[in-house]
Amino acid sequence: MNNRDPSPLLDISDLTVSFGLSGTAKPVIEQLNLQIARGETLVLLGESGSGKSVTALATMGLLPPAGRINAGSITFDGHRLSSYSNAKMRTIRGRRIGMVFQEPMTSLNPVMTIGRQISEAITCGNPRLGRKQVRNRAVELLAKMGIPEPQRRFSEFPHQMSGGMKQRVMIAIALAGEPDLLIADEPTTALDVTTQAQVLELIQQLKQERDMTLLLVTHDFGIAAEMADRVAVMRNGQIVESSTAAAFFAAPQHPYSQQLFAALPDISKRGHPLLASENTRPEPPRQNDRNSNDPILEISGLQVVFKQRSKGFFKPPSANYAVDGVTLTLQAGESLAVVGESGCGKSTVIKGLLQLISADSGSVCFKGQELTGLSQRQLKPLRRHLQVVFQDPYSSLNPRMRVNAIIQEGMIAQNIGGNHQQREQRVIQLLNDVGLDANARHRYPHEFSGGQRQRIGIARALAVEPEVLLLDEPTSALDLSVQAQILDLLGQLQKQR
Numbered sequence: 191m192n193n194r195d196p197s198p199l200l201d202i203s204d205l206t207v208s209f210g211l212s213g214t215a216k217p218v219i220e221q222l223n224l225q226i227a228r229g230e231t232l233v234l235l236g237e238s239g240s241g242k243s244v245t246a247l248a249t250m251g252l253l254p255p256a257g258r259i260n261a262g263s264i265t266f267d268g269h270r271l272s273s274y275s276n277a278k279m280r281t282i283r284g285r286r287i288g289m290v291f292q293e294p295m296t297s298l299n300p301v302m303t304i305g306r307q308i309s310e311a312i313t314c315g316n317p318r319l320g321r322k323q324v325r326n327r328a329v330e331l332l333a334k335m336g337i338p339e340p341q342r343r344f345s346e347f348p349h350q351m352s353g354g355m356k357q358r359v360m361i362a363i364a365l366a367g368e369p370d371l372l373i374a375d376e377p378t379t380a381l382d383v384t385t386q387a388q389v390l391e392l393i394q395q396l397k398q399e400r401d402m403t404l405l406l407v408t409h410d411f412g413i414a415a416e417m418a419d420r421v422a423v424m425r426n427g428q429i430v431e432s433s434t435a436a437a438f439f440a441a442p443q444h445p446y447s448q449q450l451f452a453a454l455p456d457i458s459k460r461g462h463p464l465l466a467s468e469n470t471r472p473e474p475p476r477q478n479d480r481n482s483n484d485p486i487l488e489i490s491g492l493q494v495v496f497k498q499r500s501k502g503f504f505k506p507p508s509a510n511y512a513v514d515g516v517t518l519t520l521q522a523g524e525s526l527a528v529v530g531e532s533g534c535g536k537s538t539v540i541k542g543l544l545q546l547i548s549a550d551s552g553s554v555c556f557k558g559q560e561l562t563g564l565s566q567r568q569l570k571p572l573r574r575h576l577q578v579v580f581q582d583p584y585s586s587l588n589p590r591m592r593v594n595a596i597i598q599e600g601m602i603a604q605n606i607g608g609n610h611q612q613r614e615q616r617v618i619q620l621l622n623d624v625g626l627d628a629n630a631r632h633r634y635p636h637e638f639s640g641g642q643r644q645r646i647g648i649a650r651a652l653a654v655e656p657e658v659l660l661l662d663e664p665t666s667a668l669d670l671s672v673q674a675q676i677l678d679l680l681g682q683l684q685k686q687r
Contacts (some may be wrong), residue, residue: 197228197268198225198226198227198228199226199227199228199230199266199267199370199371199403200224200225200226200249200264200265200266200371200403200405201224201225201226201263201264201265201266202222202223202224202225202245202249202262202263202264202265203223203262203263203264203265204221204222204223204261204262204263205219205221205222205223205224205245205248205259205261205262205263205264205272206219206220206221206222206259206260206261206262207219207241207244207245207248207253207257207258207259207260207427208257208258208260209254209256209257209637210256211256215258215260217260217427218241218244218257218427219241219244219245219248219427219428220427220428221261221262221428222241222245222262222427222428222429223429224245224422224429224432226371226403226405227403228401228403229397229401229402229403230403230404230419230420231397231403231404231406231417231418231419231420232404232405232406232418232419232420232421232422233406233407233408233413233414233417233418233420233421233422233435234405234406234407234408234422234424235408235409235411235414235421235422235423235424235450236409236423236424236425237409237425237450237641237670237671237672238409238639238640238641238642238644238645238672239638239639239641239642240424240425240426240427241424241426241427241428242375242407242424243292243375243407243639243640244257244427245407245424246289246373246375246405246407248264248272249264249266249271249287249373249405250279250283250287250289250373251271251274251276251279251282251283252289254636259272266282266286266287266371267286267370284311284314284315284366284367284369285314285315285367285369286369286370286371287369287370287371287372287373288363288364288365288366288367288369288371288372288373289364289372289373289374289375290357290360290361290364290372290373290374290375290377291360291375292375292376292379292407292640293582293583293584293585293640294348294353294356294357294359294360296584296585297360298348298356298359298360299348300347300348300349301347302347303344303345303346303347304332304343304344304345304346304347304348304351304359305325305328305329305343305344305345307359307363308328308331308332308359308362308363308366309324309325309328311363311364311366311367312324312327312328312331312366312367314366314367315366315367315368315369316367325344327366328344328362328366329341329344331362331365331366332344332358332359332362334362334392335358335359335361335362335389335392336358336385336388336389337355337358337359338533343355350496351533352532352533352537353532353537353581353582353663354381354382354385354531354532354533355532355533357377357378357379357381357532358381358385358389360377361374361377361389361393365393365396368400369402370402370403371402371403371404371405372393372397372402372403372404372405373405373407374393374404374405374406374407375407376407376408376409376640377389377393377406377408378390378408378410378413379640379666381532382530382531382532384531385531385532386413390413390416390417393417394417404417406418409641409670411450411451411454411670414435415435415439418435418438419434419435420432420433420434420435421433421434421435421438421439423438423442423444423446423447423450425446430444430446430447431443431444431446431447449671450670450671453670453671453673453674454670484521484522484557485519485520485521485522486520486521486522486556486557486657486658487518487519487520487543487554487555487556487576487658488518488519488520488553488554488555489516489517489518489519489539489543489552489553489554489555490517490552490553490554490555491515491516491517491551491552491553492513492515492516492517492539492542492543492549492551492552492553492554493511493513493514493515493516493549493550493551493552494511494512494513494535494538494542494547494548494549494550495509495510495511495512495550496509496510496512497509497510498510512535512538513535513538513539513542513549514535515552516535516539516552518539520658522657523684525684536662537581537662540578540660540662542554543561543576543660544573544576544578544660545561545562545564545569549562556572556575556576556658557575559572570603571604573604574600574604574606574654574655574656575656575657575658576656576657576658576660577600577651577652577654577656577658577659577660578651578659578660578661578662579644579647579648579651579659579660579661579662579664580647580662581662581663581666583640583643583644583646583647584635584640584643586647587635587643587646587647587650588635589634589635589636590634591634592631592632592633592634593617593621593630593631593632593633593634593635593646594614594617594631594632596635596646596650597617597620597621597631597646597649597650597653598613598614598617598653599650600650600653600654601613601616601653601654604654606654606655607653614631616653617631617649617653618631620649620652620653621649623649623652623679624645624646624648624649624672624675624676624679625645625672625675625676626642626645626646626649630642630646641672644664644665644666645672645676648664648676652683659680661680664676665677
């Protein structure tokens with residue numbers, strides 16, 4: 191017999207949230223209605239900028255200063271959270287509602303060790319536990335998250351971990367207080383498929399063990415199909431479709447939902463254009479045939495070693511071989527995919543070949559010119575030809591610069607793009623290419639969703655017309671239709687140039 195309370199654990203009613211100053215505030219969520227039953231998994235689907243993350247932040251009482259709830263209510267287990275003070279919300283966060291944030295680099299404290307941050311969350315939910323018990327539980331959580339050498343990682347700082355590992359740490363922190371409701375905002379975005387499956391299985395297992403309720407924000411249809419009891423589709427701050435997972439995946443009703451399904455890639459049709467949504471599809475550039483097969487980039491025996499301080503007076507410092515003897519060749523006009531689990535060294539290879547970190551041995555040649563050993567002054571003219579889109583879109587964008595200045599910065603540094611007016615027009619075109627409105631150039635990075643920031647990073651990289659584009663998980667934060675648009679755009683540019 192099921193004795194579960196039939197009332198919803200979370201009830202969001204007619205919620206309206208706006209951003210901006212009074213009189214000029216713009217609503218980003220309008221009259222949103224959402225209910226989650228106890229023990230249920232609700233998946234919130236939608237494109238970047240649709241209001242999914244704002245819904246999650248409003249529920250946690252963590253809206254930024256510019257955001258405010260104008261109307262409606264958020265009720266959790268019979269308590270109206272939307273009327274709670276910040277002090278009262280602190281008794282709810284972590285203990286009863288946990289949250290996995292979308293961007294682990296900006297969510298983790300850079301000056302606190304990983305172990306201390308997890309221990310803090312454990313102590314919040316279980317204040318009577320002793321220090322040794324807290325440490326053991328933190329190490330156990332790290333191990334459950336699939337983080338190798340959890341005892342050693344306990345003492346490390348966030349910058350010493352890969353993006354995927356940081357995301358796993360965030361999940362561990364959210365689960366540390368054993369919450370009744372877990373809000374997961376793109377929890378597996380930065381994870382490889384092996385770890386993704388492991389983490390989702392763990393969340394599912396913990397959900398069943400603790401009778402936990404789950405609000406999962408994702409753009410990944412595979413994750414939604416695997417995890418959801420119900421699916422709600424969000425667009426422009428409103429729910430446009432809500433149904434059981436079985437009904438949704440069998441026959442989506444709303445035209446927008448059908449459009450998202452149409453954007454799913456078909457790996458059996460290599461080279462076939464993907465279907466971007468009507469509002470974001472770029473005009474295809476002219477194509478030119480490229481016949482050159484000359485090697486454009488050669489990496490030989492690349493080795494990057496991170497040395498760690500000795501833990502004893504007579505002990506030598508330990509060495510972590512992040513990259514050990516990597517050899518790769520990229521032909522002109524070729525696409526090369528480097529596949530591997532998080533923490534295996536993929537991002538380090540990119541930083542090493544760009545000379546953003548020093549290689550301990552090996553060589554990197556671009557069009558026959560050796561890059562290792564060059565000074566920053568000598569590298570500057572070459573950087574135009576080798577551009578990168580970093581994995582973390584937030585930490586790689588200057589928070590004090592508007593988008594216009596961010597995209598123009600490379601053009602000015604390399605003395606390309608003409609005068610100011612011509613560069614401005616190029617910025618507008620680039621934003622259009624990646625599916626952003628021209629007005630986006632007047633805003634700051636924090637005013638965008640994670641997926642939108644990733645698009646800005648791609649536009650910045652394309653601004654200087656590089657010959658080699660290095661993409662570190664470029665579409666991991668993007669929804670399906672924008673993924674389709676970006677991949678089509680990159681394919682067209684590759685053929686054109």
